[in-house]
Amino acid sequence: MMKSFIGRRAISSAVSLGGLIVLVFFLTRLTGDPTNLYLPLDAPMEARDNFRVLHGLNDPLIVQFGSYVYDVLHLDFGESIRKARPALEVVLEAFPWTLTLAVVTMGLVTLFAIIIGSLAAARVGGVFDRLSGIMSLIAASTPEFWVAIVGIFIFAVSLGWLPTSGTGTIWHWVLPITVLFIRPFGLILQVVRGSMISALSSPYVKTARAKGVRQRAIIFVHALRNGMLPVITVIGDQAAGMLNGAVVIETIFGFPGVGKLMIDSILQRDFSVVLASIMVTALAIFIMNLLIDLLYAVLDPRIRY
Structure with missing residues (x-):
């Protein structure tokens, strides 16, 4: 049963990746001719033709697409125009930075x-519950790029406590992690609170209380496991969004991850690196979603059937 489920997910993901390949190919071609970026404006036509032939840009679009699909199926994403190295190699050097950050x-x-959502649900309407509710609403509504700019201005420029960009020390990670932390924290906190309120009102929790089980054990042992299913869904969604949406934060903080690499490659019309970045990120999101689905089955055996 589980093998059949994994097979169905793999097929649906392969179809999605196929559509992504087609979309990326044609959208990147709309950004312009790389020869205008990499060669001087007064470069002779012969030099331009040689550049196009070298990078396969002189063939008809349908021929380029056929070669592109064939190469991708063989895990060959071409060579980076900017770095003169295999595009996949360039992306795999940057991906661990994005993955670690996420x-x-x-x-x-x-x-x-x-922790905070469970404690808030334990005393609905209390001071802690109200404060956590206000905090979660503010966090979920705060735009990340604005927090990043304000954070740099206050903690890096004005106070000089933290560096503005780079990855040299642990202090270089503080601002990027803090900025990426805020919005998902607000969203997941709201879901944890709602799910735990429902779980704590269940009959088995009332039975545990009647038996004299400690409140901490009731919250974090009995109720938490049953309240985690909707939470895992949101965690998976936010994690995928973080892998896919760290582009702005990596660009602002000069973080050498896939997001910044992708933006640089789009601006420099490095088509091969753009494709490899998108495909590696999409594959990582597929694997993560599959692991989350398998975790559902661990937490609730009924889902296996």
Whole structure:
């Protein structure tokens, strides 16, 4: 049953990746001719033709597309025009930075959201519940790019406590992680609170209380597991959005991840790197969503059937 489920997910993801390949190919070609960027404006026509032939840009569009699909199916994304290296190699050098940033941030988001949301649900209407509700609404409504700019101005420029960009020390990670932390934390905290309120009002929780089980064990052992299913859905969605949407934050903080690499490659019309960046990110999101679906089955055996 599980193998059949994984097979169906793999097929649906392959179809989505196929559509993405077609979309990326034609959209990148709309950005313009790379020869105008990489060669001087007064370069002779012969030099322009040689450049196009070298990078396969002189063939008819349908021929370019056929070669492009064939190469992608063989995991060959071509060569980076800007770096004169295999595009996949360039992307795989940048991807661990984005993955580390996303994993660390989502780990902190999940930990704090579950703890605060569970404690808020334990005393609905209390001071802690009200404060956490206000905090979650503000966090979920705050645009990340604005927080990034304000954070740089206050903590890097005015106070000089943190560096503005780079990855040299642990302090270089503080602002990017903090900015990426805020919005997912607000959203997940709201879902944890609502889910835990429902779980804590269930009959099995009332039975545990009647048996004298401690409040902490009721919240974090009995209720949390049953309240986690909707939370995992939101965590997966936010994690995928973080992998896919760290472009702005990486660009603002000069973070050497896939997001910044993709923006630079689009501006420099480095088609091969753009394609490789999108495909690697899409594959990572597919694997993550598959793992989340498998986690559903672990938490609730009924889902397996």
